[in-house]
Amino acid sequence: MLGEQASQRASLEARARSILESAGYERIETPAFEATELFARGVGESTDIVRKEMFTLQDQGGRSLTLRPEGTAPVCRAYVEHGMHKRRQPVKLWYLSSFFRHERAQAGRYRQFWQVGAESIGSEDPAVDAESIALLAALLAEAGVMGLRLRLSSLGSAHARGEYRERLQAHLRANEASLSHDVRSRIELNPLRAFDSDDADTQSVMRTAPLLLEHLDADDAEHFAQVRRLLDVAGVAYEIDPTLVRGLDYYTRTVFEFTSDELGAQSGVGGGGRYDGLIERLGGSPTPGMGWAAGIERIMLAGERSRIGASSEVAAHATVLAPVELFVALDGSREELRGAAFALLSEARSAGLSAQMDLGGRSLKGQLGHADALGARYVAIVGDEQTVLKDMQGGGQQTVAANTVVHAVLRSHHAL
Numbered sequence: 001m002l003g004e005q006a007s008q009r010a011s012l013e014a015r016a017r018s019i020l021e022s023a024g025y026e027r028i029e030t031p032a033f034e035a036t037e038l039f040a041r042g043v044g045e046s047t048d049i050v051r052k053e054m055f056t057l058q059d060q061g062g063r064s065l066t067l068r069p070e071g072t073a074p075v076c077r078a079y080v081e082h083g084m085h086k087r088r089q090p091v092k093l094w095y096l097s098s099f100f101r102h103e104r105a106q107a108g109r110y111r112q113f114w115q116v117g118a119e120s121i122g123s124e125d126p127a128v129d130a131e132s133i134a135l136l137a138a139l140l141a142e143a144g145v146m147g148l149r150l151r152l153s154s155l156g157s158a159h160a161r162g163e164y165r166e167r168l169q170a171h172l173r174a175n176e177a178s179l180s181h182d183v184r185s186r187i188e189l190n191p192l193r194a195f196d197s198d199d200a201d202t203q204s205v206m207r208t209a210p211l212l213l214e215h216l217d218a219d220d221a222e223h224f225a226q227v228r229r230l231l232d233v234a235g236v237a238y239e240i241d242p243t244l245v246r247g248l249d250y251y252t253r254t255v256f257e258f259t260s261d262e263l264g265a266q267s268g269v270g271g272g273g274r275y276d277g278l279i280e281r282l283g284g285s286p287t288p289g290m291g292w293a294a295g296i297e298r299i300m301l302a303g304e305r306s307r308i309g310a311s312s313e314v315a316a317h318a319t320v321l322a323p324v325e326l327f328v329a330l331d332g333s334r335e336e337l338r339g340a341a342f343a344l345l346s347e348a349r350s351a352g353l354s355a356q357m358d359l360g361g362r363s364l365k366g367q368l369g370h371a372d373a374l375g376a377r378y379v380a381i382v383g384d385e386q387t388v389l390k391d392m393q394g395g396g397q398q399t400v401a402a403n404t405v406v407h408a409v410l411r412s413h414h415a416l
Contacts, residue, residue, distance in 0.1 A: 270294025
């Protein structure tokens, strides 16, 4: 990394800090070395990462250690070991760290590389999924990533994939002679990875394979529908891709990937998904989670240098943890209210406000208590017939039109 690149990366880090900490994400840094078992259990023994790409050694005490190849499993380990389940849920964390994989080095893909990532652990609310995706979309837009596309799908919950898995395995066995050796070796362990194959004959077989999106159970289908509705109200464009499976075994339900036409065949910029069984796999209680990671080098390759390099203003406004200027609460549980609240949250963030909303399914009283604990300046209570804007410091409140909330908060700032 040379001087100009260092400046660009510092700017990108400042933008990530500003966007994520304004949304209530706290910085976390995990060790570069972790126990090898963490990745074997968490990432999955059938993945390319564990089978082919990890840098592993034995220390003087005979323990097997691995340079971290990805960030989610270490963050989840930290969540379990440090008792984060006792904190208000979901716990929202972000990182910008170096990672290591034994890959063929090429432009934007190195054996030591950097990723920015975010994890939201402790809530299965579809709004968590939508918020996570929207935040990465905002970061990539801020960095000026060109030719950006968002692919979106659902893998369903782990217990509901059994019947589909058997159908897919039957399809693969019936066409086994046409599959690559790598895909044949994983028919029993991880048949979904066949969708990722770049082998021409395997791709031909997969064109007629059954699709998981067509076999979701009712709960998984409704969860995915809610995620899409919230992305729609937030103005985040996406393409449904039923062949998207991602490369790690811990994913459940929502999965997504951002690609850039600027990067050619290796077009992935960042992505992630939900991992509702990972905490339990690592020894914790059943705990839902959602997260993503994006490659710093790949963002820089696909982004406009003029925009990535303009760091001074962003860095000047980045804080250790941004004060919450607006907290959006719901007075009711109807799906339309959730959409209206999420639209208001998106509008507030687009206007530069530090804004959060309830993602833990709390009652209105619980939401107000959470807003107070966060030190929120204002709370917008979105109800069936009206929106109330509550001044948490001054004590007053007023009924306002939902489309004037952000203007009212901004106007109060200017008056200070």
